[in-house]
Amino acid sequence: MSVLVVGASGATGSQLVNHLLTQKHKVKVIVRSPEKLPKSWKTNDNLQIISANILDLSDKEMHDIVQDCQAVASCLGHNLTWKGVYGHPRKLVTDATRRLCNAIKSNNPQTPIKFVLMNTTGNSNRDLNEPISFAQKCVIAMLRLILPPHVDNEKAADYLRTEIGQNNNFIEWVAVRPDGLINEEKVTSYEIHVSPTRSAIFNAGKVSRTNVGHFMAKLISDDKLWAQWKGQMPVIYSKSNIV
Template sequence: MKVLVLGATGGTGQRIVQEALAQGYKVTALVRSLTKGEAIFPNIKTLFPELKLIQGDALDREAVAGALSGCDGVISALGTGLSLFHEVTVLSDATRTMIEAMRQQSVHRLVCITGMGAGDSRGHGGFIYDRLILPFVLGKIYRDKDRQEAEIRASNLDWTIVRPSYLTNGPATGNIRVTTNLAGIRGGSIARADVANFVVGEFLQKKWLYKSPIITNL
C-alpha cells in the first residue's frame, strides 16, 4: 500500500508519516523544501527506506500529479499560517488541485484533516474558543476549511474528513472518542500521535466513509 501525504512536514503530518511507515505503508511526501524534509526525516535511506520525498508545491498541478503517481490514496494534513488581514484560500485551492489530480489518475481514497469548528462542528469548541479564538484569530482559516470540506464533499472520491479537537504534542494515549454526534461536544484536546494513529487506520478501514467525525481524547 502506497500513500501520498500532503502537509508531511507539519506537526501532525510528521506523525502521520511515521505511523504509516510503522504500519508497513510506502509513503510519498510532497514537500516544499527538500532541505527541511531531510532535516525532519534524517538518514532517510537507512531510517526511512519506504519514504520518498518529492519537492513541490501542493498548489502546483504537475507537482501533485507527479507525486500521486503509483499511490493508492492521499492523506492530507495541510495547514496554513495565521492571517488576520488577508483572506485565506490555500487550503481550498490545494484541495481542488489534489482532487483534480486524483480524478485524472483514478485514485479514489482520501482522508483529510480539517478541525473542530469547521462546518457543522462550529460552536462546539468551548466558550473561549467559540466566542474569541475562532471568530477573531482563526476566522479566515476556518472559512477556508469550510470551502475545503465543500470541495471534498462535491467530489466523487471515497472521502473521510477528520476534525480533531485542540492538538497537543504528548504521547499517544490510545483513548480516542470518535463521533459525528455533536450533542455534548464542548472542546477537548487530542495528541497528534493519536490523530495519526486514527487517520492511518481509517485510510484502509473506511469505517467513517463519507462522514466527518470529530476526534478527541477521552
C-alpha cells in the first residue's frame, strides 16, 4: 500500500512513519525541513521525501502526490511557540485536511481512500452526545478564544464529519483522539473507546506517541479494524494510565 503522511517530522508523525515502514508500506512524506529527518529514512527505498510547505503546493502538485496513494494520514500540529500558536497559518490542520481531500476527490479513485487525522480528546465528537461537565465546557469555550490551534483541531474534524460525511464515494475517514501525549520507546498495551472515559481537562489520561502511531498504522493496514472505526473519532489511552 502507498501512504502519504503529512506532519511526518513531528514527534507522533515520525512514529507513524516508522510503523508504516516496518509494515513494508510505500510511504511518502511532505516536510519543510528534510535535513532534520532520520538518516535511516533517507536511505530507505520505501520512503519518498517531498520537501515543501504543504499549503504552498499547487492543486496540481497535490493531485499528483496523492494520485497513487491508498491512504493519507495527517499528524500536523502547531509548534508550541508564540509564532506557532498565534502566527499564521492559524488553520494549518483544517486547510491541509481540506486541500488533501480535494486532491483525493480530483483523482476520482475507484475505491475510497482512507484518511486518518490525528486530533485531540479536547475536541468532542458532535455526531454523538458526549457528556461534558459545565466546568469543562467553560474551559473549552475559553480555549476557543485564546488558543487558535484548538479551534483548528475542531474545524478539521468538523470538516471530515460534515463535508466528507459518512457516505462519500472517494474518502473514508477516522479522526484519532489521543489524550495527554507522552514519549515512550516501545509500543505498550492501549485501549480504544468511542468517546472519552475521563475528562480531558480535569482528569486527563496519557498515551504514548508510539502507541498513537501504531494505532493509526494499524487502521491503515487492517481493513477489519478500519471497518470498525471509519466515520468515527476513537479515543486512545495507554492501559497503564487508565483508572
